[in-house]
Amino acid sequence: MTIIGLVVGVASAILLSYASRCFFETGQLSGCFFAGIGSTLCPSHADGTVVSSPELQIAINSPRHTWEDFQQHIADLEGHVSVLKERILESEKQIADLKQNTISRAALSRTVQEAFQRHSFGHLDLPDFALSSAGAQVIHELTTQATGLRIPFLSPKVHPPELALKPNKEIGSCWRINARHGQLGVFLATPIAVTHVTIEHPPKQMSPEIELAPQIIIVWGLVMEKEKNLAAEGITLPSDLAQALGSRKSPPIALSRDVYAPLAFFVYNISSPNPVQTFPVFEDAKALKIMTEIVVVEIMDNWGAGATCLYRVQIHGEKEG
Numbered sequence: 001m002t003i004i005g006l007v008v009g010v011a012s013a014i015l016l017s018y019a020s021r022c023f024f025e026t027g028q029l030s031g032c033f034f035a036g037i038g039s040t041l042c043p044s045h046a047d048g049t050v051v052s053s054p055e056l057q058i059a060i061n062s063p064r065h066t067w068e069d070f071q072q073h074i075a076d077l078e079g080h081v082s083v084l085k086e087r088i089l090e091s092e093k094q095i096a097d098l099k100q101n102t103i104s105r106a107a108l109s110r111t112v113q114e115a116f117q118r119h120s121f122g123h124l125d126l127p128d129f130a131l132s133s134a135g136a137q138v139i140h141e142l143t144t145q146a147t148g149l150r151i152p153f154l155s156p157k158v159h160p161p162e163l164a165l166k167p168n169k170e171i172g173s174c175w176r177i178n179a180r181h182g183q184l185g186v187f188l189a190t191p192i193a194v195t196h197v198t199i200e201h202p203p204k205q206m207s208p209e210i211e212l213a214p215q216i217i218i219v220w221g222l223v224m225e226k227e228k229n230l231a232a233e234g235i236t237l238p239s240d241l242a243q244a245l246g247s248r249k250s251p252p253i254a255l256s257r258d259v260y261a262p263l264a265f266f267v268y269n270i271s272s273p274n275p276v277q278t279f280p281v282f283e284d285a286k287a288l289k290i291m292t293e294i295v296v297v298e299i300m301d302n303w304g305a306g307a308t309c310l311y312r313v314q315i316h317g318e319k320e321g
Contacts (some may be wrong), residue, residue, distance in 0.1 A: 130315040132165040135189035141187025174309040192317030211305035221292035
């Protein structure tokens with residue numbers, strides 16, 4: 001409203017200034033009002049003599065310029081001011097909407113980032129035995145290796161698999177493989193019976209390439225020697241997983257003499273409001289309580305990109321005894 005008042009005040013001041021000056025010079029009040037409204041007040045010479053065009057003098061002295069004409073000019077002026085008011089109000093509303101939208105987007109990003117960072121430290125009630133600072137390590141012999149020739153300053157930055165075992169707070173800080181599938185071998189901080197697996201990825205709103213997120217994941221556990229009898233009892237697999245694996249009983253990269261048990265199979269949902277998603281192991285695996293200190297996280301497919309990014313994996317479970 002301050003802008004509108006200023007516009008009206010300036011217009012009124014200009015009109016009165018023009019009219020009073022002309023009246024002082026000519027002694028013709030009505031003509032001076034019309035001259036002021038039309039913004040055609042006669043200029044003065046250096047000696048103060050008022051000058052005007054013939055058309056203006058005729059207009060000033062014409063009897064047609066009655067009080068009704070003056071009122072019409074005022075009405076026209078008020079109409080222009082009214083239009084100006086509407087445009088100012090519309091502009092103020094657009095600015096307010098823009099500010100509100102900017103604040104909302106900033107607040108959303110901040111909230112999502114805080115949630116992502118908070119969950120990146122793990123679950124308070126589910127300890128992470130794949131945390132590198134707790135002693136877990138990447139087993140490179142069981143991990144998909146980076147392929148292709150890397151040209152300095154031109155090739156994408158290499159992100160080592162160790163990043164997947166640390167709390168990540170930055171977009172892009174992930175283990176990246178140049179394929180839609182791959183695997184990560186992890187030597188756990190201590191032998192456990194795995195109960196849950198957690199996968200982290202930035203939410204859709206913050207991911208420039210959400211298609212890099214893993215989609216279909218199976219988690220394998222290397223069965224310890226004393227647990228092989230339990231593993232022999234078998235774990236019933238979902239029909240779609242059994243069909244996908246066929247005769248395969250271990251991760252793609254594994255020693256032939258090793259025995260693996262499939263522990264969990266799930267789909268990471270990029271549309272979920274929670275970017276940190278936890279999945280339970282198979283009921284059979286949970287009941288058998290197979291102890292393991294080596295797990296392999298196999299990414300069977302991602303969400304459509306030519307490469308895959310794993311930001312963090314957490315392995316939860318129960319220690320023996």
